[in-house]
Amino acid sequence: MRVGAARGREVLVVGDYFADLIFQGLERPVRPGTEVFAGALDLLPGGAFTPAMAMHRLGRDVVWAADFGTDLFSSLVLGAARAEGLDESGFRHHAAPLRSVTVALSYPGDRAMVSYQDPHGAPPLTELLREHRPAVLMLPQLRYGAELKASLSVARQLGTLVFMDCQDVPATLDTPTVREVLAGVDVFAPNADEALRLTGAGTVDDALDLLAGLVPTVVVKRGGEGASAVQEGKRYDVRAVPADVVDTTGAGDCFNAGFVHALLAGQQLPACLATAVACGAAAVTGPGSSRALDPAGLLHWLARVPRP
Template identity: 40%
Template sequence: MVVNDALGSRYDVMVVGEYYFDLIFRGLPDVPKISADLWAEEFEWVPGAAYSTALALARLGTRAGWWCTFGNDIFSRMIIDEARRENIDDGLFIHLDKPLRRVSAAFSFAHDRGFISYAEQPDPLPKPGDLDRIRPRILLLQGFSLDQERRTLVQAARDLGIIVCSDLQHVDYKLSTPGIEEMLRLIDVFLPNSSEAKALTGEDDVERALASIARFCPTVVIKCGADGAIASSKGENCRVPALAVDVFDTTGAGDCFNAGFVHGMLNEPDLRGAIEIAVICGSLAVTGYGGRNLPFEKDLTKYRRREAAI
């Protein structure tokens, strides 16, 4: 599944997505609700959202640039400091001389998590001219929408021969939504999780959801949490189990999975190899706060041996 390197860019991957400053509360006695004063047993803050994707790619040794806008507020400054400490390339950072706060409070349980979030404004997407200048081999988009700005960006990437990957992130679309089929046909790799895929298709079975989406998108990879992942690519179907790990915090696991899959696209000979790396990244992400327990490239062989022994 190795991607052609004809573009000759500084970046193999261009990650497009916002940062969030995640406040993570663990060990809550119940889900937060009105009139309840809950005390967490543990707390941590971590950079989140597309930061997790950029971090995973940096640790895997992928040449990745992160297109993200930051302000002059304390949250932006702390995320930038962490990114530089982790050797995340900052060549595509956009800096504004005003606050641009994006904060999420996550209440984390072993089986799932929820968020209360605040963002002052959405990130501007790159323009077609930016893509023409940067020329990544792969464009990895956080989130999904049908607005004209995103459609123009995706079409420009396709015209330049750039592979487009996108996740879904709980948007309220159905396959019957006008424009959804056309957008899926423009995307090369679609990366929803199982609940998103079932909600999008109206199917209650993840394999039927996979088949339904694969009618429109060449490669579909569905993240199935503790059950690993399933995928369909040009008629080839594949299932890879998750690693056996102790779940600590699921925040950021999907973003880390996406990074692992894209790294696999660039380096693995086939679909299964790419999914194996994605599953390793997603599985290890849940063993610490906010995806911080991510592997480095040198660690992959060890975890692939462990997976083969299952």
């Protein structure tokens, strides 16, 4: 797995912003007909903001393609992006509200989420690829369909490596074009639950094997068990870093940012996994993506990654 020399930007992130309303310290699970008080509350930028911001903090040249409206949530995330110094050349602004909101109910080690998004057209991926000619394209969720297949063909022509996460997308390997799209992706990185739902496999190991038959490099995020990957038939495992968990929201996106950061540095898969695990572990020690690492912080957390 190699990243060619960037003729344009290092990383193009294409995905929607979300404003994350995070309730922490819940005394018990929330059920219909009950009221539960949280111990803490945060309103933070999320969605594709997280991998774009996390890559930028690590010193990478990033352009994020996203849409913003006239609503409060757009303003919140746009302000945070500007405060982080993100390049705005990929932003599209609409003269109407474009609300993208997630309510996260954060429990120790996991969270439940409810999201809402105003409908809007997706950014033109093929045009973005040709404009920015990135070394790496990051897609924060599983996308499929004929248009996406055509865009992946353009990415291959440009020599762009494609990294795709899964997220909780209602699709399986039997959904039309999903298999074809995965075959055009270089790195696919679902978490364990997503891998099971997507493949219908009985175990994470079986899901990993199924996906490895479709994608050159498969990475499965396993939370407190670390991460596993298969590349060219060889499996790699990295154990989790012990951490005091405050909130897991955004940890997967920070994991992804760490993986791509190491990939751009020319690291092999085991080192990419270790960097990803370090970034994901740091992320859970604060709400949302607030603990995304800079280079100095990465060195500290990398030293804590368990070695084989």
